[in-house]
Amino acid sequence: MIEGIVPKALKEVIEEISQLPGYGEKSAQRFAGNLLTMPRGEALQLVDTLKQMLEKIHPCKECGLYTEEELCPVCKDESRDRQTICVVEESFDAFTIERTGKYKGLYHILGGRLSPLEGITAEDLNIDRLVERVESQPIKEVILATNPTVEGEATASYLYNLLADKGITISRIAYGLPFGAVLENADDFTIAKALEHKFKM
């Protein structure tokens, strides 16, 4: 879309947004178009909200969860189970787990997953701090809740090896059929895992 009649300021927005993961030129264009179409005051407000977010939010210095304060609400909450750490790839994964209301322990945010293809190694992730936490705090269990993808699995294996001799329980979130799923539509790997991890009723 680099034609003469597209205004430069719009081209720049489309170019920058289409660099974002999951965005292409079409979706970048739609985003820019939405901003330009809405009342200009509201659009400027949205941009300001984005800026505020970038200025206020940073990783919790203890666990890495996005927070506006030094310590996130989970790390500050003395009523939570402080012997269990759930390790996730991104803050959003922790938000999702938290939404279930079923988990009462602490979190640890890796900030990604090992990915040789993208050149992401253990040094790029928030792993040293995890080991430190396990060694310096009364942690009894680490639940590895990285995604069940090839890279998430590799990351979980890596962390398992790293923590295996720390005298703690290391668990992996369960694999199985998603609730409400139909067997017929599930992939073979999921079905195989669901059978392998069957439990007594």
Place this chain on the structure above:
Amino acid sequence: MIEGIVPKALKEVIEEISQLPGYGEKSAQRFAGNLLTMPRGEALQLVDTLKQMLEKIHPCKECGLYTEEELCPVCKDESRDRQTICVVEESFDAFTIERTGKYKGLYHILGGRLSPLEGITAEDLNIDRLVERVESQPIKEVILATNPTVEGEATASYLYNLLADKGITISRIAYGLPFGAVLENADDFTIAKALEHKFKM
């Protein structure tokens, strides 16, 4: 996603972005997540680029096309065919047509389409100015290139009636099979239109 552990500044971003047409909570979350994950300097740069766009871009005072100047490059270009106006819903439609390199006339941007459901009436669109242009300039043809949707059709019909007595040629962009399409996959309406608008080879 209105839980206690999601930072307020992030919640606000997600809430505002998920109001945009075509965005839901998931896609808003992905956008916010992308911004937070990328190097903070780059993210702030992107936000600044968005702000610049909103500050610089406005509709061309002649045709309504997004531009950074008073008159857009099309309206300023004396070498274009100034007797033909192609009417489109949005600036992006003009950018798309322009990309083909096949159109050398002027544009007119309506800024939307008639939509009783959304409460968008003729007064909300850049229609008066179109009539003015047709009446005051040596226009010979108006090509109605609103989208071939129910609302785009209604808008084209409305404009046709409005311009029918102005002594100009009024055309509608052709309907037919998209280039490279397979008949088997085309919908009945498109096939019917393609037959109706058949042309001699």
